[in-house]
Amino acid sequence: MTGYVYMLASQKRGTIYIGVTNDLGRRIPEHKEGRGSKFTARYGVVRLVWYEEHFDIRDAIQREKSLKRWLRQWKIALIEKTNPEWHELCRGTGW
Template sequence: MYYVYIMASQKNGTIYIGVTNDIIRRTYEHREGQLTGFSQKYRVKHLVHYEEFQDIRDAIQREKRLKKWNRAWKIQLIETQNPDWRDLWFDLNR
């Protein structure tokens, strides 16, 4: 499985979009500040949205599209599935 995911610093805060084949590991790396660069600088530690894909090409294509979206569309996508901006990390680790 491959995942396109959105991390946030807080509700309506900074948003980061990425792709991975291990959502639990990657989310952990964000949470612990192990990834240098943008996500560490802006403290994007909360998993607020993710989508699953069977094919890496589909996941990468979706990631690229989402990154081109304006901020309002990204927020609407998050709030459609996760209106309270809950940290979905806890759902993954049950």
Template sequence: MTGYVYIVTNHKNGTLYIGVTPDLERRIYEHREGLTPGFTSKYGLTQLVWYEEFWDIRDAIQREKTMKQWYRKWKIALIETMNPDWRDLYFELW
């Protein structure tokens, strides 16, 4: 089963959330619509600014755990490598 690690935010250099999912399009839709109570709903984290695909969900889970230990500046550098303008990538998924 494939998996994705992703980062959502509320605006450029705003609050960041790292998550993992087997279905990126569905999961980001849930964040955008506030369908899941918790951290992302509380802070309005609706913009997908970075993601990475893995062929095995277990690898995605490990990557998420590792990234959650990173310094914020490392996460920002990763986002800006893929998405320097911090575009919302949700509409580019399909």
């Protein structure tokens, strides 16, 4: 089963949330509607700024755990490597 690791942000260089899912197209709208997690709803962390696809969900889960241990500056560098302006990567219901 395919898996995705993703990072959401409240704004450029704002609060960051790291998650994992097997269906990014379903999960991101859940966050935007306030159903994704209490943390993202409370802090307005709903902008998809980075994601990575894995062919095995177990690899995605391991990557998520690893990223959560990273220093904040490393997470920012990872986002800015492919998305320097922190643009929203999910438009509407499709992404």
